[in-house]
Amino acid sequence: MRTPLLALAALLTLSFSARAQDIAGTWQADGKPQRVLKIRKDAKGYRGEFYYLGDETPGQPLGSNGVSSVSFVDGTIKFSLDKTGATFDGKLEGKTITGAWKTTYGQSQPLIFSRAAKGGEWVVDPSPHKDHFVTVQPGVKLEVLDWGGSGPPLIFLAGLTGTAHSFDSFAPKFTAQHHVYGITRRGFGASDAPPITNENYDADRLGNDVLAVMDALKIDHPVLAGHSIAGEELSSVGTRHPEKIGGLIYLDALYGYSFYNPAQEDHSVDSATVRRDLDQLFDLQFSPAGTRALIAEILATLPKLQTGLQQMWADYEGMPETPHVQTIEDLAGNRIFTNTRRYGVAPTPILAILARPRRCQPHCEKPFMQKLMAAEAAHAEAFEKSSPSAHVVRIAGASHFIWRSNEADVLREMNAFLDGLPH
Structure with a gap:
């Protein structure tokens, strides 16, 4: 009689142990x-x-x-x-x-x-949104957040390494007058990361992702508000398909990848332009006029690219080696920066809110920071001259995450811009 009881006890002990060890x-x-x-x-x-x-x-x-x-x-x-x-x-x-x-x-x-004890879990995502996953290309789904709201649509796009959740606290402030969305770009967050190729992370490919989300969710003429690198997605959509959007809001997103100023060097855009032109040069069916045009663009870009490379070479002199393993997001970000494009000003209502001069402590007086801020100021002035109708707002001392460091200012400017658009 003892043997069955011992076996049962052992079985119960193992069962309890298994439950206790369930993580x-x-x-x-x-x-x-x-x-x-x-x-x-x-x-x-x-x-x-x-x-x-x-x-x-x-x-x-x-x-x-x-x-x-x-x-x-x-x-x-x-x-x-x-x-x-x-x-x-x-x-x-x-x-x-x-x-x-x-x-x-x-x-x-x-x-x-x-x-975490039952009922004691920290709130991971307190923002009142719904989650969607939208297919933008075979095998590629993007995370789309929907904060709801009533009125014309507004879509937020995050900066590099950011996600739609970057706007979890900010986006709901617009739902009283707008239906608000956020998109996490490919390669980051919960969105799919397709193979790291030039084609998969080209600036226009990223812009097409935004258009695909708009089409899938039937979002009609939204205003696109983008931070940092999202400026290139805004410019990609705005310059190629201005008829599909209601306006663009650049949240400290006005850089060489979103507006190309020929008078300034830009390593990323210039190198991407030369690489594409060289590839196209040998892909073209023979056309004297087309070949000469490509060669002319290459020759015009090379001196600027050479100047930029010489500066990079000098900057890296004496810099110690810091080996590290690159993550998928690192690789995606690198590929995005190697596939920028030359965008002009989109023919659509534009608001640009810039951190100019940027928050720079404790490096404000250092030569590299002085040079950087001078280049940023010149770039903003060139944009204004190219687009007199665009409304450019400079907030001195703001951080790059301008909607966080100066929320009240950004809310005021965005609401004034949005209220002034035709509906």
């Missing part, structure tokens, strides 16, 4: 930033989503990072973030996981995750 659930690590790991279990094992909290605004998420596999062997838990490459290696001790966190570029640091 599925929400784990939280305090600090700056706070971190949240949501682990789930399926037929293939453990996987999950990882979140940073506290991007300049408390409680605002930086966006999720996929964790395609969480290793759990003999109490040791290991995982890495799919896109950024950060890793964690720790030991499960009851309701905590104690270990070391290492980013791609930083030193290892101690980190303790605690299992």
Whole structure:
């Protein structure tokens, strides 16, 4: 009689042990930033989503990072973030996981995750939006946030490495008079990252993604508001399809990749132009006029490119080697910068809100910063001369994330611009 009872007891013990060792659930690590790991279990094992909290605004998420596999062997838990490459290696001790966190570029640091009690989970995404995933190309889906609202549509586009969640706190402030959306570009956040090729990350390809989302969700004549590198998507759409949009808002997004000033060097745009022209030169069916036009553009660009390369060569002299592993987002960002284009001014209503002169402490008096700010000032002046109807607003001392450092100013200018558009 004892044998069956002992076997049953052993079975119950194993069952309890298995449940006790189940790591599925929400784990939280305090600090700056706070971190949240949501682990789930399926037929293939453990996987999950990882979140940073506290991007300049408390409680605002930086966006999720996929964790395609969480290793759990003999109490040791290991995982890495799919896109950024950060890793964690720790030991499960009851309701905590104690270990070391290492980013791609930083030193290892101690980190303790605690299992969140039911009802005690930190709010990962407090912003009132719906999530969509829209196919913009075979095999490529983009994350689209929909904050709702009534009135003409407004679409936010984030800067490089940012996601639609960059506007989680800001976008809802427009829903009283607009239907507000946000798009996470390919290669970043929860959006798909297609192979890192020139074609997949070309400036016009990114612009076409925005158009594809507009078409899929039947968004009619939206105003596009973009930060930083999103300026090239604004200019791509605005110069090629002005009839499809209601206006453009550049949030400190007026740089060489969004408006090309022939009087200034731009390493990214000039090198991309020469590379494309050389490729096209040998792809063209023989055309004397077409060939001469391409050669003329190459010859006109080469002196500027040479000047820029000489400056880069001087800047890198004596710089120490800092080897690191590039993440998917690094590679996507690099490919975006190597596939910029020469855009002029779009024939559509434009508002440009610029951090000019930018927040620069503690480097304001250093020669490189003085040179940078002078170039930015000259670029903004060239844009104004090329587009007298555009409204350019300069906010002195603002940060590059201008809608955060100077929210009231940006809200005022955006609302005035939006209210003045024909509906």
